[in-house]
Amino acid sequence: MGTESSLVSALREQARQQGVEPTDEDLEGVLGFLSRILPVLAELEARIPEEIQP
């Protein structure tokens, strides 16, 4: 609970820095997306051959 609350706070600050002011409920929805995406992102970052550039 405490971890999720601090993650929501961090996301809120990141959004504010970009001029966007989401509610806690919005950010809990975002956390749902990020919790699925970030582990795969980390795995891809480790696996993509170095020579492949964007």
Place this chain on the structure above:
Amino acid sequence: VTLDPYNAFLHREDVEGDWRVGVKDVIDVAGMPTTAASKVLHRVPERDAECVARLRAAGATIVGKLNTHEFAFGALTNSPHFGAALNPRDPERTTGGSSGGSGAAVAAGLVDLALGTDTAGSIRIPAALCGVTGHRPTSGLVPVDGVVPVAWSLDAVGPLARTAAECRRATEVMAGRELPQEAPRRIGLITSLFESADPAVASACEQAARALGDAEPVELPLHEEMATITQLVMLPEAATIHLHWLRTKLADYGADVRARALAGLLLPSTAYVTGLRARKWVRSLWPKEYDLLVAPAMPIVAPRFDAIPDDYRLLIMPYHSPAALLGLPVTVVPCGEVDGLPVALSLTGRVGGDAVTLTAAEQLQRAA
């Protein structure tokens, strides 16, 4: 103006004419409002989108604007502002989306042709669930000028109609070039997509695919990661497109679209670059020896509104992400029924292979 029992239209005009065309409400039609089924956008363009202008020049009568998932950014067509499109095959079930109004209008016979857009399945999903034919053209084949974008590097505009022949005609007009008859030479069956589909859906699709001739089993590269790779590209592009409105009209978005756009804004800065690199990696590993890849278009039949699976998006994304990510042409063609509801095959071609997927779809429809 006739009735619209399926909430397919957001705006409709009482016009007479042949080749009656409905246009998804993210595509500009001169003099008709473009809202993207949102409270955020309302513009009345002076000019047609290029794809609409080309259809009009070829004799189309534009009859109205069709319902969509808000900003075409979701797979259900259940805008909180305009209401859900209802599936003409069973109005208690979803059309899918985002081009759900397009699927419903064609299935109900309200139009001869509907335009849809497809960023990550938005033509293919409603075509499959409503039992009509849909074609996602190769990225770039049909101009997207005058179309509200979801994600620039993934978006495509394409037709939904009763038959593949009608989809071919519309694609030719919008692309400005002929797509000659071209039979596939080497066909692959994407085994993982048959295996993960509902067994009755998979069985109907397998049986229908036999009419295409010999096919070999194929595994797609990075298929488990493909949905996430697509999101790594799509979400940041969408957040960039929506940034001004996220700053000024955030509360006016529906909850699901707001969460998706915010997720794009709040992903780490490496996410988009990794997504682009992963896309290039997938492209390098793609089985290019096949000019037609066959799979079920959807793993399930249209779910009831009161029984949409919690993991609906996760369930369907593997079916639509590969072609979206690589910009490949896909024709979705109805191929049977399960429990009285339509089931469809997805025919994916190589980049520029639109003629092959459409020819194969026509072959299936002749055989049926």
